[in-house]
Structure formats: C-alpha cells, structure tokens
Amino acid sequence: MFENLFDHLDQIFVLLKQVLVGVLPAAWQPVASVVLCVVVIIGLFPALFALAVLLERKGLGRIQNRLGPNRVGPFGILQPIADGVKSLTKEDIVPISADWIVHFLAPVVLVVAVFMGFAVLPMGRNMVLVDMDAGLLFYFAIGASTELAIFMAGWSSRNKYSLLGAMRAVAQMISYEVPLLMSSVTVVMMTGSLSLTKIVAAQNHYTYGLPHWFIFTPWGFAGFFMYAIATTAETNRSPFDLPEGESELVAGYHTEYSGFKFALFFLGEYLAMFSISGMGATLFLGGWTAPLSILTWVPSWIWFFSKLMLSIFVFIWLRGTLPRLRQDQLMNFAWKFILPLCLLNLVVAGIWRFMGDGWLRWVVCSAILILAYLVMGRWGMRRQHIAPRSYRYAE
Amino acid sequence: MSFVFYLLTALTIAGGLAAVLLKNTIHCALALTVAFLGLALLFLNLDAQFAGFAQILVYIGAVAILVVFAILLTKGSETPTDGVFSHSWLAGLGVAAAVFATLGWAVLSSVRVLPHETSVPTATVAEIGNALMGRYVLALEIVAVLLTLAMIGAVIVAINEKAGSK
Numbered sequence: 001m002f003e004n005l006f007d008h009l010d011q012i013f014v015l016l017k018q019v020l021v022g023v024l025p026a027a028w029q030p031v032a033s034v035v036l037c038v039v040v041i042i043g044l045f046p047a048l049f050a051l052a053v054l055l056e057r058k059g060l061g062r063i064q065n066r067l068g069p070n071r072v073g074p075f076g077i078l079q080p081i082a083d084g085v086k087s088l089t090k091e092d093i094v095p096i097s098a099d100w101i102v103h104f105l106a107p108v109v110l111v112v113a114v115f116m117g118f119a120v121l122p123m124g125r126n127m128v129l130v131d132m133d134a135g136l137l138f139y140f141a142i143g144a145s146t147e148l149a150i151f152m153a154g155w156s157s158r159n160k161y162s163l164l165g166a167m168r169a170v171a172q173m174i175s176y177e178v179p180l181l182m183s184s185v186t187v188v189m190m191t192g193s194l195s196l197t198k199i200v201a202a203q204n205h206y207t208y209g210l211p212h213w214f215i216f217t218p219w220g221f222a223g224f225f226m227y228a229i230a231t232t233a234e235t236n237r238s239p240f241d242l243p244e245g246e247s248e249l250v251a252g253y254h255t256e257y258s259g260f261k262f263a264l265f266f267l268g269e270y271l272a273m274f275s276i277s278g279m280g281a282t283l284f285l286g287g288w289t290a291p292l293s294i295l296t297w298v299p300s301w302i303w304f305f306s307k308l309m310l311s312i313f314v315f316i317w318l319r320g321t322l323p324r325l326r327q328d329q330l331m332n333f334a335w336k337f338i339l340p341l342c343l344l345n346l347v348v349a350g351i352w353r354f355m356g357d358g359w360l361r362w363v364v365c366s367a368i369l370i371l372a373y374l375v376m377g378r379w380g381m382r383r384q385h386i387a388p389r390s391y392r393y394a395e
Numbered sequence: 396m397s398f399v400f401y402l403l404t405a406l407t408i409a410g411g412l413a414a415v416l417l418k419n420t421i422h423c424a425l426a427l428t429v430a431f432l433g434l435a436l437l438f439l440n441l442d443a444q445f446a447g448f449a450q451i452l453v454y455i456g457a458v459a460i461l462v463v464f465a466i467l468l469t470k471g472s473e474t475p476t477d478g479v480f481s482h483s484w485l486a487g488l489g490v491a492a493a494v495f496a497t498l499g500w501a502v503l504s505s506v507r508v509l510p511h512e513t514s515v516p517t518a519t520v521a522e523i524g525n526a527l528m529g530r531y532v533l534a535l536e537i538v539a540v541l542l543t544l545a546m547i548g549a550v551i552v553a554i555n556e557k558a559g560s561k
Contacts, residue, residue, distance in 0.1 A: 102425065134520045137448040144456025148428060151463055155421060167467075170460060177456075194520050 010299040013040075014126050037129045041118050049270045050080035052309075056316045063320035087263035095158060095256050102156035107257065107264035110149035114268050116142045117275040122197050124288045124301035135196040136188065139279060140181060143234075146272065147173050150243075150253050153265070157256035165252025168327065169236060169243035175334040176233035176240075182342035183223040183230065186349040187214055187283045200287035209293040213286040218365040219349040222373075224284040226338055226345070228314075231276045233334070235269060237315055239322035240330060277311035278304070337380055344372050399440055407433030420466050428459040445520045 008015065021033045054069070054077065061068025069076035094100055120135035122128040132138055147170050154166020188194055191202040205212040214220030233240035236252075244252035254265040281287060285307050288300035325333070348365050355361035410430030414423045431454040438447035481487070527535050 099419075099422075102422075132444065134444045134448055137445070137452070137520070141448040141451035141456065144452050148425075148455060148459055148463075151460065152425065155463070155467075167464075170464075174457075174460065192521070 006297045006299070010125055010301075012299070013124070013301065034129070041129065042115065045115075045118065045271055045274055046267060048274060049267055050084070052270055052273075052312050053083070053266075054080050055312070056319075059313075059316045060320050063317075084263075087266075088260055090259035092259040092261060093256075097158040098256060099156040099158070102152050103256075104261075106149050106153035106156060107261045107268065109152065110146055110268040111264050111271070113142055113146045113149060114271045114275060117272075118278075120196055121275065121278045122200055122282060122287055123278070123304050124299070127288075127301060128197060131197050132195065134194045136184065136194045136199070139196075139275075140177075140184075143272075143276070144177065146268075149268075153257070154253035157253075159256050161250045162253050162255045165243045165249045165255065168249075169253055172233055172236070172240065172243060172330060175331060176230045176338075179226050179334065179338040179342045180230035180234055182339070182346065183227040184279075184283055186219050186223045186345055189346070189349050189353065190214065190219075196282050196287075200282055200289065203286040204289045206293035211286055211289055211291060211293070213284065213289070215284045217352065218362065218369055219345055219352055220284055222341065222345050222348070222369050224280070226342055227280055227284065229338060231273075231280060232315070232318065233330070235272045235276060235315075237273070238319040239325050241319075241324060242327060242330060273312065273315060274308060277308050277315075280311060281307040332380075337376060340376065341369075341372060345369070400437075403433055403436050403440060407437065421463060424459065424462045424466060427462065428455055431455055431459065445523050 017033060017036055020036060021029050024032050057079065058068040058076070069079040072078040072082045094103055117139050119129045120132050120138055122131075150169045150173070151166050154162040154164075154169070157163070187199060191199050193199065193202075203211065203213050210216070215224045236243050243249070244254075249255070254262055257265060281304065288304040290296045290298060290300075290303055348368055351368075352361050352365050355364065407430050410426050410428075410433055413426035414430060417423045417426060431450065435447045435450035435454070438450055
C-alpha cells in the first residue's frame with residue numbers, strides 16, 4: 001500500500017502530465033507534452049532563482065555579520081518580489097553610442113542558450129524533456145555558445161569597462177571549459193555513453209546499502225573536484241569573479257545594462273549555476289538516485305533538487321569565504337595545475353577500467369592521483385614565499 | 396524537402412550573405428555565426444546529432460570567439476567609410492561561380508554513379524566513436540599531431556616576438 005503510494009509520489013509529475021495531455025485530441029498530444037514541459041522549466045527555475053538570490057543575500061549577510069534584507073515581509077522573505085518589480089519598472093537605458101541591435105540581442109541569446117541546457121537534464125525518474133543519445137555533447141555545445149552572448153554584451157556597450165570585462169570573461173570561460181570537458185569525459189569513458197539517463201542508470205546500484213556514485217571512486221573524486229572548480233570559473237562566481245570585479249571594472253560586461261535587461265543577465269548567471277550544478281550532480285553525484293538504499297522510497301525529484309540546492313549553498317559559502325584571484329593566478333591555475341591533473345585523471349580512469357574488480361585498483365589509482373597532486377602542488381609553489389604580508393607604507 | 400529545410404537554408408544563406416555585405420566587421424563575424432548555426436541545424440535536421448553538436452561546439456563555441464578576438468586585437472575593427480566591395484569583385488564573382496559550378500556538377504553526377512540508398516543510414520555517436528578509434532585511428536592521430544604542432548608553432552612565434560622586443 002505504502003510502496004504504491006510512494007511510487008505514485010515519485011512519478012507524480014509524469015502522471016500529472018499524462019492526465020493533462022490526455023484531455024487533448026491524440027494528434028496534439030506530442031506537441032502539448034513538450035510545450036507543457038518547457039513551460040514548467042521556464043516557470044520553475046526562475047522561481048528557484050528568486051529563492052537562491054534570497055538565500056545568497058541572507059547567507060552572505062550571516063557570513064559578514066550583518067542581517068541581510070529584512071524589510072520586505074517577515075524576515076525579508078518577500079525581497080525577491082520587490083527586486084522583480086523594481087527591475088521590471090526601471091527605465092531601460094541604452095547608451096547613445098551603443099550598437100543597439102547587438103546590445104538588445106546579447107541578454108536574449110544568453111538566457112535562451114542557458115535555458116536550452118535544462119532540456120537534457122534528468123530531474124527525476126522518467127523526468128527528462130529530451131532523452132538524447134548525445135545529451136552531454138548537446139549540453140556542452142549549448143554551454144559554449146553563452147560565451148558569444150557575453151562578448152556581444154561587452155562589445156556592443158561601447159564602454160571600456162564592458163569590453164575589458166567581456167574579454168576577461170571569455171578568456172576565463174574558454175580556459176576553464178577545457179577542464180570542465182576533460183573531467184566529464186572520464187564519466188563517459190566509464191559508462192560508455194553520452195546519454196545522461198544512461199549515466200544516471202549506471203550509478204543507480206547499491207552495495208551494502210551504499211550507492212555506486214562516481215564521486216566514490218578515486219578518478220570520480222578527483223574529477224568531481226576539478227569539475228566543481230571549473231564550474232565556479234565558468235559561471236563567473238567568486239573566487240573567479242574577475243570579469244565582474246567591482247573594484248576594477250564597475251560591473252564588467254553588463255555595466256551598461258539597466259532595468260529588465262540587467263535582470264536577464266542576473267537570471268542567466270543563476271540559471272547557468274543551476275544547470276551546471278544539475279549536470280555535476282548527474283555526472284558524479286548519481287543524479288536523482290538516493291544516497292542510501294534504505295532511502296530509495298523518497299521521490300527521485302526531491303533528491304535531484306536537494307543536490308542542486310546543496311551545490312548552490314556551496315557556491316554561496318565559497319563566495320562569502322574566498323578572496324578574488326588575480327588574472328595571472330587564474331590562468332596559471334587553469335593551464336598549469338587543473339589541466340595536467342585532468343589529463344592524468346583520464347589515464348587513471350583508463351587504468352581503473354582495465355584493472356578489473358578488486359582492492360588493488362583502489363590503491364593504484366588513489367596513489368597516482370595523490371602523488372601527482374602533491375608533486376604538482378609543491379612544484380607550482382616552489383618559488384612562492386608564503387609569509388605574513390608586509391606593507392611598505394602602511395606600517 | 397520539408398518546410399523546415401527551406402527555413403534553415405534561408406537562415407544559413409541570409410547569415411552568409413550578411414557576413415559579406417555588412418560594413419562593421421564584428422557584425423560580419425556575428426552574421427557568420429548565424430550561418431554556422433544554420434549549418435548545425437541542417438545537420439540536426441538530417442538526424443546527424445554528432446555532426447550537428449560538434450559544429451555548434453567547435454564553430455560557435457571556439458571559431459567564432461577566435462574570429463572576434465582576432466578582429467578586436469587587429470586594426471580591422473574600424474568600420475570602413477567607403478563600401479565593402481573590393482575593386483576586383485567581378486573576378487571574385489567569376490571564381491566563386493566557377494567553384495560552385497564544379498561542385499554542383501560533381502554532386503549531381505555522383506547521384507547517377509552511386510546506387511540510390513533505400514534506407515536512411517543511421518550513425519549513432521557510439522558507432523562514430525568506434526570508427527574513429529578503430530578503422531580511422533591513424534588518421535585521427537595524424538590530425539591530433541598536426542594540431543599539436545600548429546599549437547606549439549604558434550607559441551614559438553609568440554615567444555620569439557617577445558624576445559626580439561627586449
């Protein structure tokens with residue numbers, strides 16, 4: 001009885017969709033089904049965006065020993081509504097020298113490209129809009145086209161801060177896209193498929209009640225960490241938020257945007273965070289599968305969105321904790337540390353694949369990765385003298 | 396030919412035409428990206444998922460960015476005051492027409508030589524991967540070595556320039 005109930009709860013959105021689409025004539029049903037899913041995605045994630053912005057402002061306030069927004073509604077929880085109304089009613093200013101067509105198109109292209117990424121994410125059992133054979137490839141192809149939107153925004157504003165911010169953003173995104181793809185390729189090597197539903201299915205096994213998530217293997221652990229670092233840079237989040245460094249560039253590539261267009265950039269940034277966190281959860285954290293076999297009765301979509309919000313929490317935590325990097329540190333980190341480790345991780349994943357079951361592969365793979373991490377870390381730091389900072393004029 | 400095919404063809408051709416006819420070089424680069432996108436969508440329309448997504452990933456994600464960076468870092472970013480047509484546009488038109496005619500002739504004559512395929516060929520991403528790693532592995536590796544050499548060459552060129560300016 002109860003199992004049946006939870007099964008229905010697990011599939012509640014799928015069943016709901018079948019009921020809603022079922023009232024239409026048969027010829028319209030495929031189209032209606034897709035349209036319904038798209039409407040849900042377009043409605044759900046901006047709602048989650050409002051929640052995440054509130055969480056971020058409250059969380060950052062807590063980290064910085066202040067209250068955060070507390071004027072609108074009880075404890076300030078209606079702040080996102082006030083923000084939304086404000087950005088919708090603000091005047092939309094376009095600089096007189098700006099290239100207005102490209103200036104207008106840039107936020108649209110960004111948000112459309114980011115929304116398309118959600119199409120292939122499996123958000124629960126049987127809950128994926130398009131179950132594509134090459135889903136992962138589609139996701140990264142769409143993700144790569146957001147760089148052009150950022151360039152368009154920075155260039156069309158005819159403002160040196162915008163242009164510098166856009167150049168920084170594009171350089172950073174291209175640099176960190178390489179480790180992003182490289183760390184994901186290990187998962188493809190293991191599952192032998194680019195389909196995201198198959199990648200989740202490959203992790204949906206349990207031994208002694210513990211899941212077979214890829215993060216619980218040496219290559220998956222290393223891959224997940226490099227993926228997480230690359231996503232932080234890819235979404236221009238602190239500590240990699242140089243493209244928006246307020247102290248140097250006003251607001252980076254969206255300096256000349258106001259009103260609703262600025263809100264679209266803001267939305268795009270958060271949606272990119274959601275989708276790339278969802279992708280990380282799918283690749284390494286088992287997607288919608290439960291963390292313990294005794295918890296499999298909890299609906300699958302709850303797990304997916306819990307993992308997603310946990311990633312958002314870590315993003316906020318990092319932003320409140322870490323200082324911003326310098327441009328050369330950022331590039332050196334990507335090309336001289338993360339990329340070689342990613343390449344090594346590919347080899348380790350190959351070793352893991354061909355050593356077969358047994359404890360030996362755990363020892364060998366872990367040893368290679370830890371040794372490489374230590375040696376490369378020390379080698380990279382050999383000329384750095386870490387000591388308390390001394391100020392020449394301020395003491 | 397379906398309606399979608401004509402729509403995508405119009406998009407691709409419009410992008411290509413805009414890329415040669417617009418005055419501002421950055422606009423041209425962006426129009427070229429539209430043409431790339433149209434090509435990718437044409438591949439997808441033919442059920443060639445791998446080719447379509449690779450087209451987006453490589454051409455829109457990398458080549459277009461490279462083009463706009465190259466335009467911004469060189470002096471070509473200024474909008475020309477006189478028109479975009481060069482003095483030798485007639486000769487260019489002739490060469491382009493000749494190339495198009497040759498290609499068209501080759502394509503049209505190949506239809507008669509090759510047997511007409513009755514079933515639509517299907518190539519999954521896994522099959523393409525197996526072919527690349529099996530039968531065509533030598534070609535793949537040669538291309539990889541070539542690209543690595545090109546990258547090293549570019550780095551060496553950049554290093555020499557820096558040393559010479561000291």
